[in-house]
Amino acid sequence: MRKQTVKNLLLALMIVPMMVSCKKTSDLNGVDMDTDIKVNEPAPVALHPNATGTPVTITIEQNQQSYQVAGNFLGLSYETNNLLWSNNLNGKSNAQIQLIRNLGEGVLRVGGTSSGRMYWSDKAVSKGSKTDSITTTQIDALASFSKTLGWPVIFGLNLAKYEPEVQAKLAKYVSGSLGSSLMAFQAGNEPNAYGELGFRKQGYSYNDFQGEWKAYFDAVRKLTPNAPFAGPDVIGGANWVSSFAGKYKNNVNLMTVHYYNNGPASDESITYKTILEPDTKLGAYLDKVNDASAKNGLKYRLSECNSIFNGGGKAGVSDVFAASLWALDMMWTVAEHNGQGVNFHSGSAQNFTAIATVNGKTSARPVYYGMLAFKYGAVGGRVLNVKTAATTVNQAAHAVVKNGTTAVTLINKGDKDILYTVRLTNNASTVTVARLTAPSADATSGIAFGGSSADEKGNFAIASTESFNVNQKSFTIQVPAYSAAVVNVN
Template structure:
């Protein structure tokens, strides 16, 4: 009987422990109730319609589309491309993995010394000290480098020695080489006589290529680094077939900066001109079976015009130009700048690097160019309003709308072409088209350390149609899912 009693005790004990364990098990967590998104604001402004076409995506938008261009002379300034300038590096990196071009007019006004910089070194010399300092800075960047060499002097051995040293210093960060800058203007710059032709430039380029390419066979070449005047680009593409990897052109909206008739209205009122330039360049590149990049561009040539090139209007213009080029299959665009010039995207002011309105325009394009280009149809209007879109891999659509009107808000009825449950948006705003500071994207300004943390506001939606308001003198980028 004793063993039966012990067995009963063990059985009761086990049952008691099982009950205790079951009682101690926590109740499953109750999932939080979904937060209801606020409704989109009611329509306010001139009514327009915008139709999206998610079923007709175009080519992928390159991640390295946004780039910067600087004068060769900038690398001789220790205050500029220096590893001790993290704010400058942060600002460049904030634009993404684009392309950093070093060239401009000063590429033909500087000379490679092949030696370290000394107190007696001429200011127009490019030294090993300069390249080493530049290389250390570049290691902090996500952007690779397109580096130019002097053609004006026709000193092929010196140019070859320079690009070899640059290649050793930068390593894989160097991805391309340009020969000279804007040879179509050599006659007016006193570099060549008026008889200098596109064919002459092709001969010069081919001579440089013959010397450099065997020594650096992995280095890509690009050109002609001219505008679209005459037949410079087409002649160059034909005469260098098989030698170049990228067709590069230059474009400025207007100029010179000293022209008193150039105003904000001049800058923002020419979308058809931008589209025509994009169409022409795309056709040239397609005929040559090459990708193309507008490797130097900005608003007003000659350094830009204060009150025009350094305004919110210029930021909106720059973003629209990027979209015009993206719509015509460009590989990318490089905005020229440097120092404290009116048109520079990143300015050096009293020893501090700061973001100008054009920089915010580049951030706006970055926010809106996700995935593949998507065509849109905006209702016909006399208002200066344009729209562009991209289609993400997850099916989301990101739309950028520009309202260049100084006093007329618009209200867009968007037909998304697919069901939408939420819309998240960021706005590029300022006090007006002529604002030179106080610019924000998504309510945020670029931080003093050069970083930018975008914020967006989300709204609920249902069905495939919704309304988005775009105030005067602003742009909005919104993603609908």
């Protein structure tokens, strides 16, 4: 019996170590990182054998699929007065059309603060047309532009100047001109800021707004019975969202809200590093909006958003490569909180615009390249759970699965290279990498995705990727400082 017991003990000592998870304390910052690697598993395949960087380990739960990223997730938002500009939203700029087409499906939104200062002329443009009036000519040009792109329109009505019957006539014309390209009307832009903007007396409340909104809804539906609506189009104001969804859930098809990372642009303390810092506000806000929407059988969209509010964004922040990385990470956050899309506020030569037109020349700006990376790495996929081991590194990791391919987006928002260890639930055969890069975080040119930039005609195609054979469940990949990588795993 004693000999048999000793024999069994020796066998147990040989077997147990192979069943125990290893805790690996690593990393240049002295952070404990639980890699949870079984000792009988092979070491991760090194995609870049000689690469260095601060180690970060992520684990992707490939069999735990969540929300699907909408096919028309990407979008652009324009001020209403942009309809008056000769090279915006009217099809006169072939480069603008091509740049938008590169993004695939999407949504246009026309509104903004200027919608509260524009008037409806109900006639074609002429020499006598006032500079603050929208004519049938501009609406027809918008309709043609929308149909050419295949992007439907969310159109904002002027609630700041309270004229339900006048705006109902505008809505009727817009509906007739756009036809099936009309996604929804909105009555009012950021009404919860009307007191601050001077459109109403201080103290303008949700109760004031909801009565005025319903008057607009009734006036429009009287002339255009099936007109679709969205709202409340507030900036922040989660309590307004909840009240509006509960009261008007049968009158709207979509909840819409706005979000800006920071501001105002005049704040001298804001730098490009500011927008790359972890955003502790956005996720909590989106959860409130999603809960209020879902509770009433609705979904929501950020109909207007960007990096810095006021002044069209901030030079050196909104118009540099850091904004590409910010936009990419922000869109992922919205998708992971069941948002149906993001419309980046844009137009002409504004600092934060995704597509700029200066002196008749149209070009892609930093936010645009973040949108491209999101299109290739997220749109149409189902969100996966990504677990990141404890780290103080300024980075973000996201993933979806689409048609059997797991697409992982790795974003390095700091000034040190990162060496990621990517751990998968399922065995991987091949890995393909397309990178989002620029000469520096504050670069305004030289921005590329997949080794390519849009040309002067707006054409874009990925020029270079990296391909690797893996044939196991884990690999390491380097993501240099201030860059991102879209990693397709098959």
